[in-house]
Amino acid sequence: MKTITTTDDLAEFCTRAAAFPYVTVDTEFLRERTYYSKLCLIQLAFAGDGKDDAVLVDPLAEGLSLDPLYELFADHGVVKVFHAARQDLEIFYVDKGVIPEPLFDTQVAAMVCGFGEQVGYETLVRKIVREQVDKSSRFTDWSRRPLTDAQKIYALADVTHLRGVYEFLSAELAKSGRHKWVAEEMAILNAPETYRADxxxxxxxxxxxxxxxxxxxxxxxxxxxxxxxxxxxxxxxxxxxxxxxxxxxxxxxxxxxxxxxxxxxxxxxxxxxxxxxxxxxxxxxxxxxxxxxMPTPDRSREKLQVNPALADLLRVLLKAKAEGEGVAQKLIANASELDLIAAGQRDVAALKGWRKEVFGDDALRLCEGKVALAAKGGNVVAVNLD
Missing domain, CATH: 1.10.150.80 (HRDC domain)
Structure with missing residues (x-):
């Protein structure tokens, strides 16, 4: 396995990666003693199974510039694939003000594809790639040099297996026509304010x-x-x-x-x-x-007149819709949002975008008395009353 320690080698790898439709990315960092994450290692891979198709990048190497990587991040012809990307993206934004685009988060995609809520990387690798991830190096000190072979093997697996996970999930989204659902979710991760602590x-x-x-x-x-x-x-x-x-x-x-x-x-x-x-x-x-x-806390929700019976019905509807669509419930709406809808609020994420199609339209019709819930076999279904 190759560890890149020079800017020229990083540029050469990124040039090769730019010829492929996607690149998988992961990082190892420390944050226990700092406000900002200390970047210790970057893992990169593109499609293929050659020994040079996946590399480790040592950002602690003297004289190494990450500019070639940031140029790749800005290449709209290459999808940047992460799993649970939030902390990784914060590192790159704080360092250079860069947010990779286009972006694909396999954790979000897995929730859309019915793998449950906040599904872990190891679970996806086991279920999709049929491999086991060795977790023994997870909590090691990634800032110490030299890295052990065990650390390198563990780190590289985070992007090599991710290729298979991405290709499977992307194919599933293409079949279901839900690529735009994931794209909507990426808007939050693509927003600079997500990474600013004011x-x-x-x-x-x-x-x-x-x-x-x-x-x-x-x-x-x-x-x-x-x-x-x-x-x-x-x-x-x-x-x-x-x-x-x-x-x-x-x-x-x-x-x-x-x-x-x-x-x-x-x-x-x-x-x-x-x-x-x-x-x-x-x-x-x-x-x-x-x-x-003087500041005033937001107590607006405390004044809401929530109809508890309606909120309960919305929870039943949400569960039915999530099961019917094979989507994690919390990705569609959380309990707080259901209470807001039951209290008459309409500026709620669950009533916008793809969520509106899947759940929001029927939720509003339920609130208006135009939809009833009924048992059909082992399922709950929405019945139009018009």
């Missing part, structure tokens, strides 16, 4: 039980500082301070390092220096926030 919105991820505007203003400023600090230092946000400490700080409103010293949940390193200064400044900024600028 410090101004970091507070929305913090769970609190208080709706006070002033309290939430302090939470917002603390979360903004933490996110910005973590990004600039490339450290996990939990290494700055954790959510429970953030909520404690918003409650106690420390005004000095002496006050920080009395915090129960704050890490020792955060009680002095740059982090301490940032905390105190953020708390003061939150206290000084004008009432009209």
């Amino acid at each position: 410090p101004d919105r970091a507070w929305e991820r913090v769970k609190t039980r208080t709706n006070s505007g002033k309290f939430l203003a302090i939470v917002r400023e603390l979360a903004r500082f933490r996110e910005s600090y973590a990004q600039s230092r490339d450290v996990p946000r939990t290494r700055v301070f954790k959510d429970d400490a953030l909520v404690e700080l918003a409650s106690t409103k420390p005004a000095s390092e002496q006050d920080l010293g009395r915090a129960r949940l704050l890490l020792r390193e955060a009680r002095r220096g740059d982090i301490a200064a940032g905390i105190l400044e953020a708390v003061q900024a939150g206290i000084n926030t004008r009432p009209e600028d």
Whole structure:
């Protein structure tokens, strides 16, 4: 198996790959001690079974540029195939602002093809390619050099077996006419905002039980500082301070390092220096926030008048439609969306695009009393009442 360590060799492989309709891609990375993922290895393969048709790329090799790979990613004549692509794509976007197109995620395609929800790569390889994936190297340190033969074999299998998985799923989608379903799902992965962590919105991820505007203003400023600090230092946000400490700080409103010293949940390193200064400044900024600028949580869903009986009927309809179409239920709609529909909301993903054809149209007709549900043998079917 070949490991590429020079830009020229990477360019030569990418030039050959560009002559094929697709290339499979995977990465190995570390993220335990950093904010951003540390890219340690890239695996690439194109159609074929020759020894040079699949390679490992060492991004830690001195002088290696990934520009040839990014040029391949921009080639619209080559489909870039990943499995569970979200984290892989984030790495490339953060590094170069690049999102591969066109894109195909075999996990999404498998859900469309009836393999269940969030199906794993090993399951697809076992069911489609009839091979077993050796998991023994999964949790090794991919940043250490040299890589062992076991690591290389494991890593390369992530793209060589993926060729068979992709070809099977692509053929199944062609038979069913569902390629456009997968294409719609790829829109989220192709959107740059998917990979941007905005410090101004970091507070929305913090769970609190208080709706006070002033309290939430302090939470917002603390979360903004933490996110910005973590990004600039490339450290996990939990290494700055954790959510429970953030909520404690918003409650106690420390005004000095002496006050920080009395915090129960704050890490020792955060009680002095740059982090301490940032905390105190953020708390003061939150206290000084004008009432009209204070954040308000989105409580709109709490005010919805959900018809529980209708929501239950929608769940039955969803299950019937998912089973009938051979699609994972959660790919069509989740419980929250069903409640929104039952409460009269219509700006819901389950009522748009391919989901509308599969489920949304009948869901709306059910809400309007134009469709009934009936048992037919061992199945539930929708019956028109018009």
